[in-house]
Amino acid sequence: MGAPGSGKGTQAQRLVKHYGIPHISTGDILRKHKDEGTPLGLRAKEIMAAGGYVDDQTMLDIIRDRLTQADTASGFILDGFPRTIAQAEGLQTLLAEIRKPLDAVVLLEVDNDQLVKRLSGRRVCELCGKVFNVHSAPPSVPPDCVQGRAEHQVVQRADDSEATVKERLRVYEEKTRRPVSGFYTYTGLVRTVDADGDIDAVTQRLFDTLRAGGGTAPAEKAAAPRKRAPQRRAKASKKASSRPAARRPVRKAAKKAAPKKRRKSAKARKATRKPVRKAARRAGASRARRKSKR
Numbered sequence: 001m002g003a004p005g006s007g008k009g010t011q012a013q014r015l016v017k018h019y020g021i022p023h024i025s026t027g028d029i030l031r032k033h034k035d036e037g038t039p040l041g042l043r044a045k046e047i048m049a050a051g052g053y054v055d056d057q058t059m060l061d062i063i064r065d066r067l068t069q070a071d072t073a074s075g076f077i078l079d080g081f082p083r084t085i086a087q088a089e090g091l092q093t094l095l096a097e098i099r100k101p102l103d104a105v106v107l108l109e110v111d112n113d114q115l116v117k118r119l120s121g122r123r124v125c126e127l128c129g130k131v132f133n134v135h136s137a138p139p140s141v142p143p144d145c146v147q148g149r150a151e152h153q154v155v156q157r158a159d160d161s162e163a164t165v166k167e168r169l170r171v172y173e174e175k176t177r178r179p180v181s182g183f184y185t186y187t188g189l190v191r192t193v194d195a196d197g198d199i200d201a202v203t204q205r206l207f208d209t210l211r212a213g214g215g216t217a218p219a220e221k222a223a224a225p226r227k228r229a230p231q232r233r234a235k236a237s238k239k240a241s242s243r244p245a246a247r248r249p250v251r252k253a254a255k256k257a258a259p260k261k262r263r264k265s266a267k268a269r270k271a272t273r274k275p276v277r278k279a280a281r282r283a284g285a286s287r288a289r290r291k292s293k294r
């Protein structure tokens with residue numbers, strides 16, 4: 001999650017390279033439909049140009065279709081989805097159904113003025129799709145588009161114009177940032193990353209944050225038994241069986257103490273035997289005396 005221009009796409013590309021899992025960007029999927037002129041693409045074109053959101057059911061259908069493809073078996077990174085509470089709820093149901101729980105929800109945070117600057121300065125090469133920024137990353141010279149065979153043809157995305165940028169930021173704040181991050185707060189999965197400044201520094205912070213924490217949303221955990229569960233149980237039983245071992249020294253010490261105690265009492269018994277015998281002898285003598293008197 002992150003505002004338009006927060007670097008979601010750039011950072012997601014680095015994550016997929018690192019983890020070797022697919023990058024699922026709903027913005028890219030919609031742009032592909034737009035370029036291919038599909039009915040969805042034609043519909044999305046107008047919504048995107050105005051800075052609005054495509055309806056939730058359409059987005060959920062796109063995600064269901066994508067997440068049930070084989071390449072997502074080892075994981076995936078969602079970029080730009082979910083963007084509304086309805087999408088987050090739909091995703092939760094879908095993930096429980098297909099048993100693919102979330103590990104983390106990354107929230108990229110950038111100052112609003114920075115966002116406007118980034119977005120209005122963003123340029124995309126029409127030929128290779130490479131993203132540039134007139135402020136921080138101008139197109140390379142000499143040209144290296146399509147493996148050096150052509151010059152980059154940089155254009156501004158229709159939704160990066162200043163008026164649309166402001167509307168996109170407003171919609172993001174109202175429908176996504178507060179409600180959707182709030183939706184995930186209870187799961188303990190939200191990792192907030194300061195996405196201001198140098199791209200590499202943001203990547204470093206992102207990896208640090210992901211390494212530092214992880215987990216599975218409780219609701220999803222219940223719906224998706226993990227392979228690791230038996231291992232955990234095995235570990236737990238090992239732990240349990242090691243507990244008596246840990247107590248063993250205590251028992252040994254008790255045993256050691258016990259014989260000492262017995263030896264002592266044996267001695268004591270020996271010592272007390274004499275008076276017993278003396279008493280018996282005395283008793284025997286008095287019996288003899290009584291007999292002789294009789």
Ligand code: AMP
Pocket residue numbers: 004026027028030047048051052053054055059079080081082083087159168
């Ligand atoms: P992005 O490339 O993620 O900034 O998305 C570009 C545009 O596509 C957004 O401004 C929306 O109009 C649309 N879009 C992308 N993802 C979604 C989504 N999950 N829900 C609704 N609209 C979306």
